[in-house]
């Protein structure tokens with residue numbers, strides 16, 4: 425059986441879906457399955473940050489925007505993910521966006537990352553293209 429690596433098999437998935445890790449994002453990070461929707465990829469990449477799975481983050485990054493390496497800050501503790509909206513990104517689409525808020529702590533201080541991520545499909549695989557950060561409250565004040 426796949427998925428012995430993380431020891432998370434029967435714990436709830438860090439992405440907050442309420443489903444066991446190995447039946448949710450663990451299928452992609454540890455099980456070798458390929459996400460069918462942009463949201464599934466988004467959730468699994470969030471888990472990649474939680475679990476410091478740098479290789480997984482790189483392999484799901486669009487070749488046009490992929491950094492040479494990912495160095496994660498291990499003092500950063502991820503607290504939760506909430507998906508706010510999705511646009512396209514279904515199995516029949518080639519592009520999609522996912523708006524989310526991820527909460528994390530650094531040195532005991534809480535932060536929120538609010539981002540609209542763009543995803544693109546190449547040869548039937550979804551990749552993370554780029555993201556636009558949204559400042560809290562900003563959208564209401566825009567002219």
Ligand SMILES: [Zn+2]
Nearest residue numbers: 437439448449
């Ligand atoms: Zn998950």
